[in-house]
Amino acid sequence: MMTRREKETGFAETGQSGYDPAFGEVKKPMLDRVKLGEGGRLVIPAAMREALGVKPGDELALEVADGELKIKPYLAVIREIQARVQELVPPGVDIVEDFLAERREEQRRSDERFERLHREGMAMREKDK
Template structure:
């Protein structure tokens, strides 16, 4: 009997499998394409009510971030790519003045 259950379609369907990690949770997308972000995830990210999120497709992964988290990530990326030290605004003004002087 156990052999039958192990080989049945229900036992091998993704819905029958436990969540692989403690920080993951299975969600269901309804007919309209909506999904519910689990309460423990919303609490962890301080998401309330009808707050907007930023969604990004990364390969076979959908990543959701709060707008503040997305902004912080962009700022960190910009910091890593920045060449010099000091103000980016001051650097921009210097470049424009040098460009104007050449004209």
């Protein structure tokens, strides 16, 4: 017989955690005991994977801070960095457009140099004939 959680989430695994993210129920702090496997492998209980919004194959960011291992979805780290950078950008400034404008100007100068060198090379070729 399928449990309510299995029907709703597709996860048959039942962890030790008292947290059920599919239904927003918190029975106790999210804490589980797991064993470190061969080669340092660690299995994250299903309820914790659900709470993090990750699935097998997703990239995770690991950090050791104050003697604790912290695990986050890698996309969450990228969003945090983007938010920090956005705080540094003055209102009304579009850093992407500024970056693209710089690249366009750089390409324009490169194209002009190439054209000048091409003209000089062709002129030298005509002169040598």
